Amino acid sequence: MVEEPKAAGKPAAKTAAKPAVQTARKDPKGVGSGRRRRGAVRSVLAGCGIAVVAGAVVAAGSVTPQISAAATVKPPVAALPAGQSVTNCPGPALLLDGSTGGTDPQFSAASSSSSSAVTAMVLSSAGGILPHSILAPLPGGTPLATLAGAPDAGSASTGSTPSPGSSPSTVASPSTGAAGDQRKAVVLGNQAVSDASVLRADPVDAQRAAVGAVMSYSAADGDLAGLGVAGCQQPSNDLWLAGASTTVGRTAVLNISNSSQTAATVNLDLYGDDGPLQAPGAKGLLVPPGTNRAVVLAGLAPGQSGLSVHLKSTGGPVAATVQQSVLRGLTAGGVDVIAPANVPAARQVITGVAVQDPALAASLAAQSGYADAAAALQVTVPGTADALVQVKVYGSGGQQPLPNGGVFTVKAGAVSELALTGLPAGTYTLDVGSDISFTATARVVSGLKTGDAVDFGYSAAGAKLGDGQLITVPQGPVSALSFGMPAGRAKVSLTPVTAAGKLLAVKTVDVAGGTTVTVDPAQLAGEAVAGFILSATGDAVYGAQVLGSKDKAAVSVLGVPRGVSGPQDLKVVLGY
Template structure:
């Protein structure tokens, strides 16, 4: 009996599309009798998102914003909720369950928000099903008035996974960097944290076999994992069993702080989109897993095209070591995106930049990791009319992009606009706003051409504090193989 064909027949009847819970894989061999046909793209039916604890500062003010785009073909029913994870000290292996929901969106197409004050807010575990699942996006934005990590800290709550790369972390004395690990499942997860500096792996034994109990969150201070103080460190989170959500909270004594999201998977070419035009300093950090060195061309996609920054034409990254270079005010008053490509042979790397804005005591930092493209659709939530900018990059060819603004639940009607992004350029736009909007709104970005597009959203506070999030595909759709019943396989 052909095992592959039988699996496809069963899959046609029972397959559930899941974001963050499962991934579809192609069969090892082509099925017989042509029973598998072109994959259909269908809305996902279940989505999991994890938000790290926002802050330990008593001065922290945090807003959670939830949004699901209206997607054709979804079920008529469904729900979404964010519930508190248990602190590691309170978690139990005996069916510990999350508590009462802190946010329950009422309908797709309308934002829902919730607020919390102080430094006791827990991590959140989110689940969306049915019509709330496709493209469900949650933003966590925290404003800290003073102290280490002061400023605006923003992170898009992430799906659980088994591996994460964070170039741009630090174990230096002026930085307080935590890796936050959140486990959404009913059984414990076991995690290894590896640190790589300028000379290779940093000596550490306590980063191995970290247990994250069910439905709990565990913060790990990087400086407790090693005695070596290094300014530029790459963090590699590997899950031995289970799944976790992971994010790095990078807090500086003088330069404010923000969340460092994971870089896209190691690749020979990378795009780091959306460096603000008023950046006063940009530091590029890259890491090459394995033993092979990588040599990269460094180019900037500006509003007028691709340019090579003088004095920083290439970057050499030794295998297994973290490389860093200060690019200064590389954007020179214009927005830009870094385009990293191999000079010769392609060697997989991960990368991110730290961006500074302002001068003197008013300096503030944020991080932009190498990003995945927008794909079918990306979603950004928690936007406001005077503080939001959108950066769009098309490094490989001219692209058309439709941007739609959707209001919160308290009023307003959607507004859309289409933009043309010329090949090799970065364009920063003030996005459309919903008519009659009050408060915040959501944005969806939908390419109308096949050219890859990369995007970031920047929020800026009144005191010029800022935070930037990349906008990859929101994974609202999944490819499902089409199959038909073929009883003849039962006779083989």
């Protein structure tokens, strides 16, 4: 909103007229120039449609000589109508069938024991009204589940209406929270999926709905044995994915989903072990509306132990993940669904870095072909200058030392690793800094003993925690929440949401600078939960969810998604 200058009133206008006339007498040529300029402005504004309304507020002040040309006026902010909340969930892990190259691969089921499911959570408005929300397959078709039907006109709440074909028990009936709190939730638990899906929720009370969802895949046997869990994403036109590998026995499949009504044209920039990679097939990939497209990265960049992808789309926004799997001879080496990392910056923070006992970790990595079955930090420098990187590691007891002080160099346009071997067992936060912008992710590994299959996961650099973020806890895997911060002090407030949709009393986790705090969700809430509503205060603090199993090799790490509720504003910039 632009404030009107005081000169716009009647008395000010009368006073302003005299200097304008006097100036005109002294400089007649200036008058003519001023008229031509004002005429040109009127002509431009007449052709600008809606821009005339925004520009009219400042027009009176912009031609009066009392206002200095150096004065700055904040651009007006236009409130946009609240839109749908849309999150794209990746599909289950699938085996490549036949050719391992190209952008239209064929797939087959992973194993007879594999299962893939989506867990979702939708919050009501402050007045207790649940938004109409559905989970549907992508490509489109009959909804997999209806979390909440359209609210009745004038009603304060709405019930849950499972769609045909879904079990009524999978959608929890919502219930109100503590006294005086009208918010409630509806939870969709373990909805089986066989393809990518999309969760949509309509706005309520002129606010975007707060939603959260995760897709979890698990298999006890087969080439894709392991655990892969990924958060459902808000579509974007710019994404960074790090942690892929295309060496022998490693398969990386980039999956791109377009849930919008506009076609997307996708270009990929690839960064490998020795620098940027040129691949003609990485440009101009068309993803039609409501479709998925798979790209086998080995067909574009073979033989890369570390591969990062910068995805840019024009047209419709997209969601993207990398299905990364390892097969060591006949032994499954794990599977993960790699989610986007933070955009390049001079500092990145990663938490949820789970490290096993150093003796066990060393014995696993010492096996033939298991060199990458070890915890490590991967850094990607997309610029044209080498980066000197320093890494600080913080655990529950404070900072832990690294060889050479955690300092190493990464070539321009390349991907490089720093081993995290030797750290005591625990969950850590990495504070990574450089003089050059970079993005980063950390690999974590789970194994029980040598000779058995291992699993791996990736924890990507994320943004600091804010207000009103949702953490969805998938059913099945063992979950732990990790909060870490390099310096200062913060409080993380967590409102538990039960599987029945009930909001419990707020719990607070205090996080000291230079430490990592790990919390069991069920112990924190006092009972099993479907998720949390999170708000953080104090200094910058970061969070993640570490998932695993008590009796088998399984690990995956989820970041905390940004909040999506609230009104939307658009800055209006007047100019040409």
